[in-house]
Amino acid sequence: MTDRLTIALDAMGGDHGPQVVLPAALRVLKKRNDLDLLLVGDREILTRELAALGGGDNPRLHIEHASQCVDMDELPSHALRFKKDSSMRVAINLVKEGRAQACVSAGNTGALMATARYVLKTLRGIDRPAICTALPSMTGHTWMLDLGANIDCTPEQLFQFGLMGSVLCGALDDNSSPRVGLLNIGEEETKGNETVKEAAGLLSTGAMNYVGFIEGTDIYGGEVDVVACDGYIGNIALKSSEGIARMIAFYIKREFSRNILTKLVALIALPVLKSFRKQIDPRRYNGASLLGLRGIVIKSHGGADVLAFANAIDVAALEVEHNVPELISSQLHNILSERQAG
Amino acid sequence: MTDRLTIALDAMGGDHGPQVVLPAALRVLKKRNDLDLLLVGDREILTRELAALGGGDNPRLHIEHASQCVDMDELPSHALRFKKDSSMRVAINLVKEGRAQACVSAGNTGALMATARYVLKTLRGIDRPAICTALPSMTGHTWMLDLGANIDCTPEQLFQFGLMGSVLCGALDDNSSPRVGLLNIGEEETKGNETVKEAAGLLSTGAMNYVGFIEGTDIYGGEVDVVACDGYIGNIALKSSEGIARMIAFYIKREFSRNILTKLVALIALPVLKSFRKQIDPRRYNGASLLGLRGIVIKSHGGADVLAFANAIDVAALEVEHNVPELISSQLHNILSERQAG
Missing domain, CATH: 3.40.718.10 (Isopropylmalate Dehydrogenase)
Incomplete structure (x- = not known):
């Protein structure tokens, strides 16, 4: 069993996109060796920006291409319907597919919540996820x-x-x-x-x-x-x-x-x-954690700077290490069983 | 026509009662000559406390006796029913009777609102008063x-x-x-x-x-x-x-x-x-103003000190000078007329 973590980052989301996400990714990778990061977004832009930052050859940084972006003021329903190849959606898909154990996005909160609910689904016993x-x-x-x-x-x-x-x-x-x-x-x-x-x-x-x-x-x-x-x-x-x-x-x-x-x-x-x-x-x-989903999704503030976004990645890593969705699920299971028994 | 103001103070209300209300009253009277204050509460206590503060002979400070007090955690309905001679109720009555143009209380907010609504009634066109x-x-x-x-x-x-x-x-x-x-x-x-x-x-x-x-x-x-x-x-x-x-x-x-x-x-x-x-x-x-009533009622913070309570008296005086309830009433009248016409 390996304890390595992989986290997907919506590299195009938020007010600053790659300008903040990439330096934050490099910063976090320097701190910990057990982590791989998947940068999701336009491959060309990300490759160029990464090279400019001197991070192009980091073996623990991988680019996952996504051709679209969700706008900060886009309606969640619109993003869900027309942005199926957005950096946000692909990052969440990576969690669904098990290629990442968590994802982090500084994008549109409503779209992130709607997409995460649609792709990952809520845990049994949870009506709707909450932002925490x-x-x-x-x-x-x-x-x-x-x-x-x-x-x-x-x-x-x-x-x-x-x-x-x-x-x-x-x-x-x-x-x-x-x-x-x-x-x-x-x-x-x-x-x-x-x-x-x-x-x-x-x-x-x-x-x-x-x-x-x-x-x-x-x-x-x-x-x-x-x-x-x-x-x-x-x-x-x-x-x-x-x-x-x-x-x-x-x-x-x-x-x-x-x-x-x-x-x-x-x-x-x-x-x-x-x-x-x-x-x-x-x-x-x-x-912030989107709690109650069958997967870990962390929302960074849209205007986050490098330090702030790096902190959001840390939160994602912590939740992976503690298996937060499983913990919630098993607590809920106990309560639902007791209610049925009672 | 005289421009003199008279304001009634619930001298027993709040966390500190007369200890704060009396010095605040004296402080405000020093600042302005056009003001009379009616101290509402237990005459014996108020006379003694006032004398201790050297304010017993101030010709612009008058004591109005009230035999009861509304507790800070008392239910509004209970105060309304069983505290008909409370310092709070008597202070509001003075406004109703026109003997004061406004009253100030640091007492129980719910009881103050309920009593003020009951005694003074809301303005035509206002469903319920608001705290502002x-x-x-x-x-x-x-x-x-x-x-x-x-x-x-x-x-x-x-x-x-x-x-x-x-x-x-x-x-x-x-x-x-x-x-x-x-x-x-x-x-x-x-x-x-x-x-x-x-x-x-x-x-x-x-x-x-x-x-x-x-x-x-x-x-x-x-x-x-x-x-x-x-x-x-x-x-x-x-x-x-x-x-x-x-x-x-x-x-x-x-x-x-x-x-x-x-x-x-x-x-x-x-x-x-x-x-x-x-x-x-x-x-x-x-x-804070209880707006929407047929009279001026100001709520002081329960824990207000002398400076803070004096400020609440100033707010009451300002609203009297500007005739706030009448202003609201006439604005409402215009809007209601337009709606009927339109």
Whole structure:
């Protein structure tokens, strides 16, 4: 048995395409010897770009040709129907065919989700896949899902999200009992709509360490390891957080560049500010998992830079090493069996 | 005609009650001569506390006795039924009776909303009141509503929120054409659920300067002056923002207090950090309006300190000066007339 990993990269996806994906691939290959990468996209472009980067002769980098690209604003249905030879689709096909154990794309999220569902299918017991990522918290990080794939969710789906998040956190963080919270507008049991109240009932049945409702303020507080929510509020929470973080950075920068004196202070404070920034650098958290599929698909931020995309490849490798889809599948199998028995 | 203002304060509400409300009242009275304040609560306690603060002889501070208090976790229905002589209820009654032109409470939000609706009633054309506050943005501030009063909203209600926000922003910021955005999970017209899509249609009919869907990231970017949304996602957005802002503050503090050297740097950077903090100090944004009522009711944060509560009183005074409920009412009247004619 070999422990070598192969990961397919949608080399044309995202805002920057090969300009980011190729250097990121080379960067990751330098770090680890057990990895092969399949670069999916226009062979001519990729060969040329790779040569320019001095990576043309790397024996662990392989090009898989794909003649099309999915546009960032293309409708998922359009991509599914007319882009059967897109770099995104071919990368997912490689996972389906077993030639890669995971794929990473910085392309159009909706198209990636639709194509992955169509090609790979969902696990038995999962209604719809969810987008899950780690977010920084005061004590480390918190896993949150769904972040935008599912606008309207049933209580059962919210239960599945909690379970998948719990399995992912258990595996990747080596946490034997991840605390799972359900995002709501108050901690009291009377708060929220009927869906979350019913979901709370399902989550409380002992399948995981469910700790109850949490509020938006708790996402970053470290009180829970997993935050389950529907994709509508998950997306709103994530984007609002991004927005205020950007605003805070804007004001910090502005205050420090106000005059020559504050610029001097900034120079002195630079190491501290850098060390602070590192703690919550969004690039370190790049790489969201499309959980619930029969295969590993990682979504990188569209605007990811080299460091960020490399991080997404690392996430893919971690999930391969921990066999995340199988873990979710077997947990689900146990729960479904118990339900049938009960 | 006199331009004197009278504002009623729920002196027993919030986490700190009179300890915060009384000093805040004295602080505001010092600043402006055109204001009278009615302190509502237990006369004995208030008289004693006021004397201790040296404010017992202030001719513009009056005590209105109320024998009960609404608890912070009390069910709104319970408060409505059993707390008819609460400081909160009496403060709202004073507005109803015309003895005060506005009231401010740091008490239980749900009870305040329920009591205000019951006592004051909503304006003609408004289905339900909304909670609206200003949030800091990169260019100044943005008004956002609803922040938690209405979990499920109809498209018509979202339209009303946009309109009320537009009127408030127009009056308080002297903005002749506030840009109104509708919070959604994407800017494209195809994104979101049926409710927001229908609401977008209503908002586009020319009653206000509607600019389209915005994402969570845009709340703080300054691209819009008013953000309309249902109370569920509004609350999630607000609380998530609060959460990450707290986390960022936590990491900044931690990095600067890591060792003697970083502490020294912190000392040097202190004026800059303070000036930065001032920009986004939540206390400067304390005082949310319960819009859509036949009267002015301002909700202070439960944990508000003196500066923050004083700010909420200022918001109340501003809305009185601008006659906000009448402005909303007349705008609504015009729209309803046009609809009937059209």
